[in-house]
Amino acid sequence: MTRLLFPLWQPDERAYRAICAYLGITPRSSLYDRLAEYLANAPFRFTRPYGFSLFLARRRLTRFRIARLDIVTKLFLPDHPVRHVLNGVIALHECDGEGFREMAASPVGWRALVSMLGWALRFGLSVAVTIPWLACQFLLYVAGIPFRSKARVAGMRVLVTGVNRGLGLDLMLHCLEQGAEVIGTVRNRQSLEALEARLPVEAPAKLLITDLSQPGAFVHALREAKIQPESLAMSILSASVKHGGESEVSLNRLRDTFQVNCFAAAEFAAWLYAPGSAFIEGRSSEVSGALDLNPSPVTSGKRENRKAPMARALVLISSMGRWHGMPFACGYNASKAALSIWGESLDMELRQSQSQRFTVTIVEPGMFESGMTQQTPMTRYLFASRREVARRILAGALAGRRVIRPPFWFALLTWGVCLAGRDIRFRLFARTNPRRNQ
Amino acid sequence: MKVVIVGGGVSGSHTALTLLERGIEVELWDVGRAETAFPEPGVTFHNLKTRVADPVAYLLGADLRGLVPPAAPELLRYPPSRHFLASSDDPLDSFESDRFFPYASFAKGGLANGWGANALAYDQDDMSEWPVSFSDMEAAYRTVYNRIPVAGPVDDDLVPHLQGVYPSQSPVRLSAADQGLWQTYHRKRRALDGSGVKLGLARLAVITDPARKDACDYCDRCLWGCPRDSIYNPSVSTLKQCDASSAFRYVGGRMVLSLLTVENRIVGIRYLDTKSQELREESCDVVFLAAGALQTGGIFLRTLKSARADIAAETDGLMDTATVKIPFIALRRIGQPSDPRSFQFNRLIVGMVGHSPPWPRYLHGELLHLTGLLYHPLIERMPFDSRLSRRLFFALKSALGVVTFFFPDCITSGNRQVLLDQGGRWSKIGLRYEEPADKENYIRHSVSRMKSVLWRLGCVPKGIVRSPSGAGIHYAGTVPMGQGPKRCDATGRSNLFSNLYIADGAAFPSLPSKSITMSLAAHATRVARRADL
Numbered sequence: 001m002t003r004l005l006f007p008l009w010q011p012d013e014r015a016y017r018a019i020c021a022y023l024g025i026t027p028r029s030s031l032y033d034r035l036a037e038y039l040a041n042a043p044f045r046f047t048r049p050y051g052f053s054l055f056l057a058r059r060r061l062t063r064f065r066i067a068r069l070d071i072v073t074k075l076f077l078p079d080h081p082v083r084h085v086l087n088g089v090i091a092l093h094e095c096d097g098e099g100f101r102e103m104a105a106s107p108v109g110w111r112a113l114v115s116m117l118g119w120a121l122r123f124g125l126s127v128a129v130t131i132p133w134l135a136c137q138f139l140l141y142v143a144g145i146p147f148r149s150k151a152r153v154a155g156m157r158v159l160v161t162g163v164n165r166g167l168g169l170d171l172m173l174h175c176l177e178q179g180a181e182v183i184g185t186v187r188n189r190q191s192l193e194a195l196e197a198r199l200p201v202e203a204p205a206k207l208l209i210t211d212l213s214q215p216g217a218f219v220h221a222l223r224e225a226k227i228q229p230e231s232l233a234m235s236i237l238s239a240s241v242k243h244g245g246e247s248e249v250s251l252n253r254l255r256d257t258f259q260v261n262c263f264a265a266a267e268f269a270a271w272l273y274a275p276g277s278a279f280i281e282g283r284s285s286e287v288s289g290a291l292d293l294n295p296s297p298v299t300s301g302k303r304e305n306r307k308a309p310m311a312r313a314l315v316l317i318s319s320m321g322r323w324h325g326m327p328f329a330c331g332y333n334a335s336k337a338a339l340s341i342w343g344e345s346l347d348m349e350l351r352q353s354q355s356q357r358f359t360v361t362i363v364e365p366g367m368f369e370s371g372m373t374q375q376t377p378m379t380r381y382l383f384a385s386r387r388e389v390a391r392r393i394l395a396g397a398l399a400g401r402r403v404i405r406p407p408f409w410f411a412l413l414t415w416g417v418c419l420a421g422r423d424i425r426f427r428l429f430a431r432t433n434p435r436r437n438q
Numbered sequence: 439m440k441v442v443i444v445g446g447g448v449s450g451s452h453t454a455l456t457l458l459e460r461g462i463e464v465e466l467w468d469v470g471r472a473e474t475a476f477p478e479p480g481v482t483f484h485n486l487k488t489r490v491a492d493p494v495a496y497l498l499g500a501d502l503r504g505l506v507p508p509a510a511p512e513l514l515r516y517p518p519s520r521h522f523l524a525s526s527d528d529p530l531d532s533f534e535s536d537r538f539f540p541y542a543s544f545a546k547g548g549l550a551n552g553w554g555a556n557a558l559a560y561d562q563d564d565m566s567e568w569p570v571s572f573s574d575m576e577a578a579y580r581t582v583y584n585r586i587p588v589a590g591p592v593d594d595d596l597v598p599h600l601q602g603v604y605p606s607q608s609p610v611r612l613s614a615a616d617q618g619l620w621q622t623y624h625r626k627r628r629a630l631d632g633s634g635v636k637l638g639l640a641r642l643a644v645i646t647d648p649a650r651k652d653a654c655d656y657c658d659r660c661l662w663g664c665p666r667d668s669i670y671n672p673s674v675s676t677l678k679q680c681d682a683s684s685a686f687r688y689v690g691g692r693m694v695l696s697l698l699t700v701e702n703r704i705v706g707i708r709y710l711d712t713k714s715q716e717l718r719e720e721s722c723d724v725v726f727l728a729a730g731a732l733q734t735g736g737i738f739l740r741t742l743k744s745a746r747a748d749i750a751a752e753t754d755g756l757m758d759t760a761t762v763k764i765p766f767i768a769l770r771r772i773g774q775p776s777d778p779r780s781f782q783f784n785r786l787i788v789g790m791v792g793h794s795p796p797w798p799r800y801l802h803g804e805l806l807h808l809t810g811l812l813y814h815p816l817i818e819r820m821p822f823d824s825r826l827s828r829r830l831f832f833a834l835k836s837a838l839g840v841v842t843f844f845f846p847d848c849i850t851s852g853n854r855q856v857l858l859d860q861g862g863r864w865s866k867i868g869l870r871y872e873e874p875a876d877k878e879n880y881i882r883h884s885v886s887r888m889k890s891v892l893w894r895l896g897c898v899p900k901g902i903v904r905s906p907s908g909a910g911i912h913y914a915g916t917v918p919m920g921q922g923p924k925r926c927d928a929t930g931r932s933n934l935f936s937n938l939y940i941a942d943g944a945a946f947p948s949l950p951s952k953s954i955t956m957s958l959a960a961h962a963t964r965v966a967r968r969a970d971l
Contacts, residue, residue: 023825023828034502037502038505045507070824071823074821074822074824078508078509079508083509083818084508086818090824090828091505091814092498092505094814095487095493095494095497095498096487096494097487098488100484100487103832104484104835107773107833108773110773111773112833115829115833119829119830120826123823126823
């Protein structure tokens, strides 16, 4: 297994080695692969953590934390992910000949009694360390409550575009991990088959093939799959294309970029906000369709929909690049600028109509690990992880935030560069190597 | 005359063998799935982990379904490498329930492929609510004990309470832990007299005679499938005896759904051909239902619905033994090494004798010291962190044991099978079951008595583990003996259909605590002997 799907449940190899060291057994890579495979199904088989349990599950597993969590979860949280991890490690190692011999080695006679006394003392010490640690963790959790959204994505149906890789994939996995049902789109059958092979069979994900570069294809695919707009609680449009290295006068590439990154969103919004399944007939007129901002009879006037604004949330994944030009990649930046401005305008229209059924969230991520950025030795330190960006996007959208810019320090840096003048920007961006990426 | 027996488990095979002995030609219809061969005969359970190519897949299943998650109610799962049990997503599964979790088997030999081998008989007190007395059943029990070799003692404290048990071989070897407990019991026997709890050597349908090539070699793999066929299994024993007769025809690949009737007589059988997946019908003259109480009840209900729409399509009863486990630590065994080879199932049994109306006087328990099992559910259940639990478990392993009690059941209004009309190719069967309230007191009282005895035997009991309803696998009472159209008479003949015989546990009007298998075989034998053919 090259990459973990659900980090809340699946420990990485480093954490697995820490668990083995804690349990006093030798790690085995073949057993680790089995463990990761088993725990990939965990979000769909076992109770999902929430509240303080979720807070404890999110932290990285070190040997110290494992020891603390082991005691806490055994006593108070029997269905916590770490219990499944520890139980899985013990189960797999006891099935392995060498692993079992190692685990079953035990003192006999009077040595057994002496050893038990030692273990009891060690356990007492461990409990003594765990109690203040738990108190600290609880205080940290309580202190963070005002900053955390109480809304949950569990049980919702979420649409995510471009789920075959990059941020789209992480958004889909994060939604699945949090208990949502996901409708994901990919560009072609090859991507679909590769993704299906990776996803656990029990994952509630429905994958559609659609080429967003074809006008109207996105909405056509949704209608073919008999997906109703009102069934989508949240729609995250993360698919985008970047033709790096192309001249800005390459019009075909420019049109293609705008179609995928901006016009597909407008087509989708027209379908999403139209009453019922009504959609403008004919592909050529789809983009020009006016939005219906009147609440549909299905949900109008219902108090629960006012309380749950996420019922029709549209999340547009733009870019910090939308704030400035860039040589040989302006198509991408310009289309993202158009998407941000269009999204903001749409949000204003929706707010003017006083419709509380819809929200538009614009996401402008900065530096994070994506297929569109170069990997350098500094990447690890400067870039945010895709999963962390996905988590922040989902949490922000659930909280009804209208703009999300993770990581925020990069937004400040970008704005600083923008204020510094075009010459400075030229010198800065001239040093970047144009490269092809899609 | 075409006589069809439905089901190839203990009841079906003994019905067939008895009818063959009467000179009657029989057909035995069965789904008849085959189990794969058990690997590495002679190798012990733990050594198997270094011998099979992929021990994780063998022990936990390729999809690791055998891994018991934390907080799960069970202490063990049936080995995923064995295919005699049907899962709930099996296309042939016909049951629906949210409170009763039944085991079903479509394998040749049925649920006996995985039974615990305890071979006891119901006595007069156990059958006090039956229209059949022990003396009526005794001849059948003797026949069955002649057919099935049983290892057990000729004399111990339980002999007076275990009427109708006829061991023909020496008992299975006790482990060192069993011997310690056995000696302590004998030292304190007088003091324990007042408790009503008695220990005995297990009566087991296992071949122990070392002169036989199929004798038990104590490889600790009973649950994983006996590679030497030492434990009785109808598919390798009784059905093979039937096969030797030219009057016997085994018809596999058929799942019987219902019976065709004309004026209260069975004239044919409607079945699913499991190979072609087609629904078919075939005529017959006499039918013996021996598909197991749950399947038999289902077939009876589907037949009832088409034959007598005026009668509600639900059974009069549904029973199973509630199982309660009491784990304990034998203090003197702490720090002692485990036996390298042993018999995996219980070598000792417990009888709790006393008057507790309306339940039978004898409550059966099985006393087991841990040998070859997957230990992770037990480690996870210990009240310490995983590191200490793992170390402590293996230091205490040879001292750990469990007493499992099987609590009797009776026909209670509300506990029944119901025909569900939800479309599909055949109607599914709903299982409605709740433990009778008065049984809870009985369970509590019995557990408390046993715990007190364990303390006196130098063992520390630790909590109890209740299995969910349906986990007892002693299903009975879906077409019970008694008055009424949905019941059968004392000979197993249906009160409604004159040429239909209920030859399995569906006919039992109450369910004693003792293990059911020998009584299933005896009932089938008696029904087949008395059938009016």
